[in-house]
Amino acid sequence: MESLLVNFKYLQVTLNTPKGNNYQFNQFFLSKTKTLIINLTKAFYDRTESELLLHIRCLILGQSICKQFKSIQLSNFPYLERLKSINLRLVYETAKLYQLIFSNKFRYLYSCSLPRTSYGINNRWTCSLNLRSFQINILDILVYIQILDACPQLIHLKIEVTRRTNEEKPLVINPNKNHSSLRRLGLCCSNSATCNFIDIILSFVPSLE
Numbered sequence: 001m002e003s004l005l006v007n008f009k010y011l012q013v014t015l016n017t018p019k020g021n022n023y024q025f026n027q028f029f030l031s032k033t034k035t036l037i038i039n040l041t042k043a044f045y046d047r048t049e050s051e052l053l054l055h056i057r058c059l060i061l062g063q064s065i066c067k068q069f070k071s072i073q074l075s076n077f078p079y080l081e082r083l084k085s086i087n088l089r090l091v092y093e094t095a096k097l098y099q100l101i102f103s104n105k106f107r108y109l110y111s112c113s114l115p116r117t118s119y120g121i122n123n124r125w126t127c128s129l130n131l132r133s134f135q136i137n138i139l140d141i142l143v144y145i146q147i148l149d150a151c152p153q154l155i156h157l158k159i160e161v162t163r164r165t166n167e168e169k170p171l172v173i174n175p176n177k178n179h180s181s182l183r184r185l186g187l188c189c190s191n192s193a194t195c196n197f198i199d200i201i202l203s204f205v206p207s208l209e
Helices: 002-006 023-032 047-053 066-070 095-101 141-150 195-202
Strands: 011-015 033-038 058-061 082-085 111-117 133-138 156-161 184-189
Touching: 011 023, 023 033, 023 047, 095 111, 133 141, 141 156, 141 195, 184 195
Parallel strands: 011 033, 033 058, 058 082, 082 111, 111 133, 133 156, 156 184
Antiparallel strands: none
C-alpha cells in the first residue's frame, strides 16, 4: 500500500467522523496528503501530530469551529497554497489568522476563502504578495479597501457585504491606492446597493474585465 501511495502526487483525504481521526490512520496517510478536507465539528488533530500536516497544500474546512482556525498556524502548514472555509457565514475570532494571511506569513498561499471579518483601523496587515484569489464576507466596506491594499497581486475577489458603512459618511479615496491587478470582482450585498455605493467600489479597481 505504501509503495502505491508514493505514485500519487496529489493524495486527498477527507475526515467525516471522529472515528476516522486517529493517530494510526493519520500517521499513514497525512504525511503523503496534499489536500485535506475536514468535515468534523472538533479539533482535527492532536498537537503531537502536527508534523504530519507539513505536506498539506490545500486545506478545506466543511464545518469550521474556532479550534480549527486556531490550528491554522505557519508551523503546521508551511507550504499551504489553498485555504477554504465552506461555511462563510459563521463568525470566529479570526484576527490572528488574518494577520498571518495578510502579512505574507503563508508565502505560498494563492487562494483563500474565509468567514467574515470586521473593519479594524489597527489591523496590522502589511502585504500578501502571492494571494491571487480571495473570497470573504465583510461587515464594513472599509475592509474591502484594506484587502486591496494588502494584496497587490490579487486577480479575483468575491465579497459579500452584510453591513454597509453609512453612505452619508464620506470615504476618503486616494487615487494612488488604485488596485491595478484585479480583473474579476464579485459583489453581493444584503441590502440594495445604490449607484453611489457601486461607484465607490469600482473607483479602486480600474482594470476590471
